[in-house]
Amino acid sequence: MGAGIAANLLRAGFAVTVYNRSREKAEVLAAAGAKLAHSPAQASANADVVMSMLADDQATEQVTFGDEGIAAGLKPEAVHIANSTISTALARRLAGEHGTRGQGYLSAPVFGRPDAAEAKRLIVAVAGSADLVERCSPVFDAIGRRTFVVGDEPWQANALKLCGNFMIASMMEAFGEAFTTMRKAGVDHHRFLDVMNELFASPVYKGYGTAMANETFEPAGFAMKLGLKDMRLVLQAAQEVAAPMPLASLLHDHFLAGVAQGNGEIDWCGIAKLAAKNAGL
Amino acid sequence: MGAGIAANLLRAGFAVTVYNRSREKAEVLAAAGAKLAHSPAQASANADVVMSMLADDQATEQVTFGDEGIAAGLKPEAVHIANSTISTALARRLAGEHGTRGQGYLSAPVFGRPDAAEAKRLIVAVAGSADLVERCSPVFDAIGRRTFVVGDEPWQANALKLCGNFMIASMMEAFGEAFTTMRKAGVDHHRFLDVMNELFASPVYKGYGTAMANETFEPAGFAMKLGLKDMRLVLQAAQEVAAPMPLASLLHDHFLAGVAQGNGEIDWCGIAKLAAKNAGL
């Protein structure tokens, strides 16, 4: 994800310094004009804005608060934008810790897979203080097709992103159950998908529906273990605000079963396997 | 629904005889060239094809097997096409009973609301013997935007239709839970809907999502008690083929709670009220 984002920043004319754990990936960007840094702190040192795109809370905490982390390198007044799908709790901690250092913080998680990042087709949901959001808007314009400002508190963007992933996972579970019933009823489930594509006319339904109908679960675009993590995080976010989400609980349990059965590394739409297996297929 | 379908049959040049319990509705079609019949039997008497569009199993049984019913009036070799969303069990009974009378039977449930029927925008899913389907294809072409042939046994089309309604209801439940969490998190749920519209880009998401975000639950386009009925029928169909559908069970329970709480007559997307109420909103 990060590579596509950085490439688009370069294309938009920003001066970009890159840090990545595996240096080869960063070197591709160097060829396109990026400077390379040896640590998050070094990458942040002279920046007005530093963006982080990482797998989970733990990686984000390490890159931000580690010895050579962003918080250690960032100037006062400069802004850390976290694009990762992290917990609302970590977003609040990031806001707090950067705030005590006089640094700005925005949560700006994105919808879209690596190819969408590359093609500048990301959807950006950003939250934080209005002036920071405005100051950073050229950055968002450079990386995505559309930016939505969703709240004054950074964690709200993370809550929204998690709810969005919950919407996608709900569709997957529905497809999984319907495909299974169709198959056991002797109806070609590809035909069912055709009808659903005519009905919903959504590229998301088409994309995931096709992968699920064909059982193309590897390589994973987004691993089931990450889907499980996101369902855990959306349930935490919902619990913080006392909102029961029974469908999210159902999804969580199904992803957990998938992981427990050894499918943590296949694509999260592989949740369809569980419905099939439950029905004896 | 029936009015729009009949109007399109007339427009396509078919000779149409109409029967409706409340005669006024039928008279509008008479003005457009339809003959009026005093009973289903009379409407079927000289027809090559008779189409029924009714609220549920009970109404379909009555109109088909009642004293003045379709089965009594229909010629041998003529075909009864049931467009209603009925149970797979009734579809099998219709196929059997018409068969013993030498009459043909097809299940051809449709996706689309009354305005789609009027605009010839229905999606038709048809199942039954291939020669009957072919013989009736001009009829399907006349009433919808696209026809899918989904199986050799009529009940398979009903199973598919029920699974399609399950897909729509799943989306509603997901929206209901996500809107609630967003609201309790202080995020404008209309904004969340904007992001989902950008992401899913589906007219179904846009249509229902807008109604749910605005809490426009009346008048009902499709009543919650009918949504409950469909979830009951999809669970029956799934049980017949031994396919567990835990998400359908969840939806069933939520629609049942809605009906139990006095909301049976509001639109089925009013399932969102339940999520909100559960969270204390």
Place this chain on the structure above:
Amino acid sequence: MGAGIAANLLRAGFAVTVYNRSREKAEVLAAAGAKLAHSPAQASANADVVMSMLADDQATEQVTFGDEGIAAGLKPEAVHIANSTISTALARRLAGEHGTRGQGYLSAPVFGRPDAAEAKRLIVAVAGSADLVERCSPVFDAIGRRTFVVGDEPWQANALKLCGNFMIASMMEAFGEAFTTMRKAGVDHHRFLDVMNELFASPVYKGYGTAMANETFEPAGFAMKLGLKDMRLVLQAAQEVAAPMPLASLLHDHFLAGVAQGNGEIDWCGIAKLAAKNAGL
């Protein structure tokens, strides 16, 4: 079940005529003093009270309304007591049909397995008109350890019986999930059962808990397919009165998965296998 009940009626001094599809079972009772009949009608012919104990709705309908059925043989004023676990809908039909013939009807389902029937340890839940219940009380006294009168309408006893079976199945699911978590946590699940026996001090927990901990699922005391049937019936009964039962839905889905996976003939407490399998055990 029926054999134990009949034996206790004989012991109590009642004149008993027996009908059973497989005659050998009936002959054991003949040795103990029962007369044998060649049909349900013959068994009912001179009886004041006829009791039916059958596997399900279909068998009960056949034995009652078949050509040589109870309804055809029973005198006016005589009473049919159905001890089976049948649907509330069938109970209403039995009450109605016997009523139109001037015959009485009571639902009197029982809790207890065959050994409890033999030992006169059944719990009887009876519903119907008060005078019939009183008239038949010596019969209930003869077959069980305790009789509860639960309502004026026969179907209410069936609703209660189904809710009772739901209580037992809920305990099974809870054990299944807890045993699985214990095992994956490295805790001996037999030890967990010891603690639960100390806590709940219930013979039902001890009996089923031991079978589940030892995975003694065969031979079935009560088959999983019958457990599935009962969960279906309790959900129907609950839907009739507009009462959502999400836990019953969960149990239904799990029993259905068990049956779909080929476990319909093992004991219903084999639902524990599903929790284990879901967790990768």
Place this chain on the structure above:
Amino acid sequence: MGAGIAANLLRAGFAVTVYNRSREKAEVLAAAGAKLAHSPAQASANADVVMSMLADDQATEQVTFGDEGIAAGLKPEAVHIANSTISTALARRLAGEHGTRGQGYLSAPVFGRPDAAEAKRLIVAVAGSADLVERCSPVFDAIGRRTFVVGDEPWQANALKLCGNFMIASMMEAFGEAFTTMRKAGVDHHRFLDVMNELFASPVYKGYGTAMANETFEPAGFAMKLGLKDMRLVLQAAQEVAAPMPLASLLHDHFLAGVAQGNGEIDWCGIAKLAAKNAGL
């Protein structure tokens, strides 16, 4: 809880030093022979064994690791026994932190309410290294009716305790749903309870069942917000070992709904209100 435990330690002849935030409660024990301490550290200073009984993780962390906490006061070789229902994660942290100080640690959560603690009727589940468990066994003998050793790692006892609370909560949900269906079916739910008491013959069913049937939810013996916490913790423990617990998820969602609707302070068996409300009662 702590008062009853301390009183029984005194009765058994142990020298007891007590610390409690609200000093009045501690003074009652002083009258019975206990010494009073001004801090957890002081209470631990000369002890061979220190027991903590607190509401949740946060309180346990504070009392253990705060400035004047147990860890600061406890001698090497002495043992901290945590009797609270805490998370498996905290249990591991307690084991680790005490270990690095050369102090011993055991998890020994208990089943039973304050009156059971007073009456020496607690059930104790203990886990940790075998020699520590043996060394502390006179303590367990002094406070409960029976002690179960459930594992070598302290957190295993916490996992077991959480699963035990899950078993109790499952029974509550089952009662709540069944009572609601009975009421809507016109059956006296107290009568249903009578049948269940005859069937299960369990004091736990009798105690909670009676409270639920009478809707005696206040004052809370154990608050719904604590029930919610425990369901959250059992799901965390299950997730750590990759065991899906769909029934625990259902319970979690229902307790969360109860708390969201303002019932966090009533007894956790008030979960029955939710089933009733869902059904329109």
